[in-house]
Amino acid sequence: MLVSCLRSIEPLLLLEQLGASFFYGAFQMVVKDRSVNASYPNASQPTEESQQKFISDFYMIYFLILQVAPIPPAVLLAKMGDRGWRKAPIVVPLFGYFQCSLTLLLVVLFNLPMEVMFGAGTIFGLSGSFCAFWSGVMTVTSVGCTAADRSKVLMRVELLYGLVGVAANLVSGHLFLLCSSSLGRGTVQLAVSALMFVFCFIHVVVLLQKSNKSRRRSVQPLNWNATQLGYGNAASSVIFFTSFLGVVVFRRCVSEIVIILIGVVSFASGMYFMSFITSTYMYYIARFLNMFELIPLPTIRSLLSQQVPASSCGITLTSLQVFLKVAGLAYIPAFTKIYQKTLSWFPGFIFTLSATLTVLAMIPISIIGCRSAQNHQNVTIRRKWWKRHQPHTST
Known part of the structure; x- marks a missing residue:
């Protein structure tokens, strides 16, 4: 029971929250202490205002660094985690935490300028910072429990982290005052903070268990047998019939562009x-939504054949078919490579991409439809005007 508890995520959260709370508590107090000696060109500026200006300027730069720097590393670490390196989004930010605590400790011990922390903040950001760490914790927790219990387990993690934060911050204020006169205020607290992150690192590398109770299969999730494959192909063939019915019904009430x-x-x-x-019934729902997917090409062929004389109809339709074949030489290899690249993190990405490109294709089709409708309206108006104003001949 004790070993199982030690291999869970909870001890890591306890150690990390203690280390982070001790660091940020000491960080704020050290910045405040350094603001006393801050000087600005405006000599008439009151001391209190000068201190506030130093503090606000320092925090502005420091937290801007922490807002921008973690974005690319966090994405990269997330991809590494999804490819099997689940601990990477946790371990790398812990190094960033540790070097921040150690750097601030050196600033206090050797009276270094506070601007040194800008460099430490940059390293912390490039390690992914809390953004990558917390996402990594949530991911490990998610894949380590069943789907039914997931929301409860994640909420329990949030609760634990908050409770530890309350206790850690209450202790932090008292711990900051524990120091020797020669070392400076906050040295004990920062040393403990750095030690907590060392323990975190050891826990993740040695003890933390990486389970995958809800691991998703990344290749052909339906795993059909021969009979199910036959049914699936039959459902695809039914689309020919439903598309034909769609054309028959829709052409009575809407234009061909709308049908497309x-x-x-x-x-x-x-x-x-x-x-x-992820299951067979969902496949049939998707096929139901595809019931009119074969309508566009025959309708486009119909429109093209109406725009050219009969003597050119054959070459026009053949040119369309050749264009589709040439396009296939480009998109089939491209889609295949995209599918292979995205198979490990989102097997269905290729379908989402197809849907997106199809939606984008609606834009030029809609523009052509609007122009065609406008031209048809103009022709109708001209014909009515001509009939109204042409001279009537008597018999």
Whole structure:
């Protein structure tokens, strides 16, 4: 029981919150102490105002660094975690925490300028800082419990972290005053903080258990047998029939451009839903959404054949088919490589990409539809005007 407890995430949270609370408590007090000796060109400026200006300027620069620097490293560490290095988003920020505590301790011991902490803050940010650390903790916790218990477990982690923070900050104020006259205020607190992060590092590397109770299979999650594969292919073939019915019904009430848009929306919605399927029934729902996906191409062929004379119809439609084949030479390898690259972190990404590109294709189709409708309206108006103003001949 004790070993199981030590291998869980809770001891890490306890140690990290203690170390972080001790560091930030000492950090604020050291900045305040250094502000007493701050000087500015304006000699008439009151001492209190000068101190506040030093503190606010220092915090502005320091926290701007912490806001910008962690973004790329946090994303990179997250990708490493999803590829199997689950502890990376936790271990790397712990190094950043440790060097911040150690640097501030050296600032106090050797009376270094506070601007040294800008460098320490940059290193902390490049390690991912709290952004990467907390995401890593949440990820390890999530994959270590079942889906049904996940929300409760994550909330329990948040509660524990908050409670430890309350206790750590209450102790921090008293610990800061423990020092010798020669070393300076905060040395004991910063030494304890650095030691907490060392313990954190040891716990993560040696003790923390990395479980994957809810690990998602990254390749062909439906895992169909021959019978199920036949049913799935049959569902795909039914789309030919539903698309034909769609054209028959829709052409009675809307224009051909609108019919094309209906088919595009059907394809995009089905592809987007396909991105997240994990069971057979979800596949059939996606296919249901795809029921009109075959409408666009026959309708486009119909529109093209109406725009050219009969003598050029064959070459026009053949050119369209050749263009589709040439396009396939580009998008099939590209989509295959994208699928292979994203297989480990989001197997359905290729479907989401297809849906996105399809939605974007609706923009030029809509523009062409609006212009066609406007041209048709103008032609109708001209015909009515001509009939109204042409001379009537008597018989």
